[in-house]
Amino acid sequence: MSGFDTIFALASGAGRAAVSLLRLSGPQSGAILARLAGGLPRPRMASLRRLRHPLEGEVLDEALVLWFPAPRSYTGEDAAELHLHGGRAVLDGVTEALLACGARPAEPGEFTRRAFLNGRMDLTAAEGIADLIEAETAVQRRQALRQAGGALADLYGGWAERLTRLLAHQEAAIEFAEDGIPTTLEDEVREAALALAAGIEAHLADGGRGERLREGLWVAIVGAPNAGKSSLLNALVGREAAIVSARAGTTRDVVEVRLDLAGVPVWLADTAGLRDTPDEIEAEGVRRARRRAEEADLVMAVFAADRAADPATLALVTPETLVVASKSDLAPPSVQEAALAVSARTGDGMKALRQRLEDLAADRAGLTAEASLTRPRHRAALMEAASWLREAQAAPLPELSAESLRAALRALGRLTGHVGVEDVLDVVFGDFCIGK
Numbered sequence: 231m232s233g234f235d236t237i238f239a240l241a242s243g244a245g246r247a248a249v250s251l252l253r254l255s256g257p258q259s260g261a262i263l264a265r266l267a268g269g270l271p272r273p274r275m276a277s278l279r280r281l282r283h284p285l286e287g288e289v290l291d292e293a294l295v296l297w298f299p300a301p302r303s304y305t306g307e308d309a310a311e312l313h314l315h316g317g318r319a320v321l322d323g324v325t326e327a328l329l330a331c332g333a334r335p336a337e338p339g340e341f342t343r344r345a346f347l348n349g350r351m352d353l354t355a356a357e358g359i360a361d362l363i364e365a366e367t368a369v370q371r372r373q374a375l376r377q378a379g380g381a382l383a384d385l386y387g388g389w390a391e392r393l394t395r396l397l398a399h400q401e402a403a404i405e406f407a408e409d410g411i412p413t414t415l416e417d418e419v420r421e422a423a424l425a426l427a428a429g430i431e432a433h434l435a436d437g438g439r440g441e442r443l444r445e446g447l448w449v450a451i452v453g454a455p456n457a458g459k460s461s462l463l464n465a466l467v468g469r470e471a472a473i474v475s476a477r478a479g480t481t482r483d484v485v486e487v488r489l490d491l492a493g494v495p496v497w498l499a500d501t502a503g504l505r506d507t508p509d510e511i512e513a514e515g516v517r518r519a520r521r522r523a524e525e526a527d528l529v530m531a532v533f534a535a536d537r538a539a540d541p542a543t544l545a546l547v548t549p550e551t552l553v554v555a556s557k558s559d560l561a562p563p564s565v566q567e568a569a570l571a572v573s574a575r576t577g578d579g580m581k582a583l584r585q586r587l588e589d590l591a592a593d594r595a596g597l598t599a600e601a602s603l604t605r606p607r608h609r610a611a612l613m614e615a616a617s618w619l620r621e622a623q624a625a626p627l628p629e630l631s632a633e634s635l636r637a638a639l640r641a642l643g644r645l646t647g648h649v650g651v652e653d654v655l656d657v658v659f660g661d662f663c664i665g666k
C-alpha cells in the first residue's frame with residue numbers, strides 16, 4: 231500500500247546478543263537500504279555488506295542484508311532486513327542512520343497490521359502470529375501455528391462465502407416473487423440458514439478449549455486445613471512454591487503456580503484450608519478459596535487419609551471434581567469413591583495423579599481435529615452471526631430475512647477483518663509488541 235511511512239524496528243529481543251535483526255518496511259525501504267549498503271542486493275538473497283552512515287560515511291557494521299521487494303514480503307510492502315552484530319552501539323548507530331534517511335520507529339504490531347491491510351493475512355491469522363510469539367508450551371505453539379496458517383480464516387471465510395451465496399439467492403427469490411414466478415428458492419435459503427447456524431453453534435460448543443489453551447487451565451486445590459494441599463502443589467511442581475507447616479491455616483492467600491502438563495499450560499492455585507475461623511485474615515482466605523473453586527476449570531479436592539472427610543470440602547465435590555486422598559502413607563484413604571491415593575511424603579501415587587491431571591488437561595484444553603476459536607472476540611462475533619441466521623430463518627418476510635443474512639455476514643466480516651472497523655484493529659494489534 232502506498233502513502234505509508236517507512237518504518238523500522240528491532241525484530242529480535244532487546245539486550246546484548248550475537249545478532250540483532252532490524253526490520254524495515256515501506257516505500258522508501260529500497261532507497262534507504264541502497265544508501266546504507268552501497269547499492270541494492272539481489273532480492274531475497276542474503277548479502278554481506280558494509281553499512282555506512284548516509285551523511286558521515288562512517289562504517290557502522292558489517293552485516294547480512296536482505297531485500298524483499300513488494301509484494302513478496304511479510305508486510306506485502308517493499309521491505310528489508312539487517313542482521314546486525316548485536317551490540318548496543320551498533321544498533322544505536324544504525325538506528326540513527328535510518329532516522330537520518332527519513333524512516334521512523336514502528337508502533338507495536340505495525341508490521342503485522344500492514345500485512346493485514348495489504349491482504350497478506352486475515353485478522354485471525356494475525357492473532358495466530360501474536361499467539362505464536364506468546365506461546366510457552368508445545369500444544370500452544372501447535373494451536374497458534376494452525377491459526378497463523380489460516381485454519382480459522384478458512385473456516386470463517388468458508389462460512390462467509392456460503393452466507394454470501396444465500397443472500398444472493400434470497401435477493402433473487404424476492405425478485406422472482408415480484409415477477410410472479412413461483413419458486414422454492416426462499417424455503418431453501420431458510421433451510422440453509424438454519425444449517426449454517428447449527429454448524430456455527432457446533433463450533434461454539436467446544437467447552438472453551440481453545441481459549442483455555444491460549445490462557446491456561448485453572449485448577450483450584452481445596453481441602454481442610456492441614457489436608458496436605460501445599461505439599462501436593464510443591465510435589466507437582468517440584469519446588470517449594472507454597473509454605474508447608476504442621477500448623478493448620480498456614481496458607482492464607484491463594485498461591486498460584488504455572489505448570490506445563492503435556493503441553494497444556496496449567497495454573498495450579500493452592501488455597502486456604504476450608505474452616506470457620508475467628509481470624510479475619512484467614513476467613514478472607516477461606517472466602518477466596520471458595521471463589522477460586524467456583525471459577526476454576528477443575529477443582530482438586532484433597533482429603534487427608536488419616537482424617538474423616540470434612541463436610542466443608544465434601545460440599546464442593548461434584549462429579550467433575552478430582553478427588554485426592556492425601557497422606558496415603560499414614561492410613562488407608564477415608565474417602566473411598568474414585569479417590570486417588572497419594573503421598574507427597576513418599577511420592578506414592580504422585581505419578582498417577584500427574585497422569586490424571588495431564589489427561590484432564592488434554593480433555594479440556596488439548597487440540598482437536600478441527601481448529602478451535604481462541605478468543606472471546608471470536609465467540610461474540612460467532613454467537614451474533616448464528617443468532618442472525620436463526621432470525622433469517624424465522625423472519626416473516628423475505629426482505630427481513632435478507633436483512634438478517636446481511637447482519638450475519640457483517641458479524642463474520644468483523645471477525646476476519648473483511649468488514650474494516652478501526653476499533654477491532656486496535657484491539658487485535660494492541661496485543662502485539664514492537665517489531666512484530
Ligand SMILES: Nc1nc2c(ncn2[C@@H]2O[C@H](COP(=O)(O)OP(=O)(O)OP(=O)(O)O)[C@@H](O)[C@H]2O)c(=O)[nH]1
Nearest residue numbers: 456457458459460461475476479480481503574575
Ligand atoms: N505423613 C505425611 N504428612 C504429610 C503429607 N503431606 C503433607 N504432610 C504434612 O501435613 C502437614 C500439613 O501439610 P500442608 O501441605 O501444609 O497442608 P495444607 O493443606 O496446605 O495446610 P493449610 O495451609 O493449613 O491449609 C505438614 O506437617 C506436612 O508435612 C504426606 O503425604 N504424608
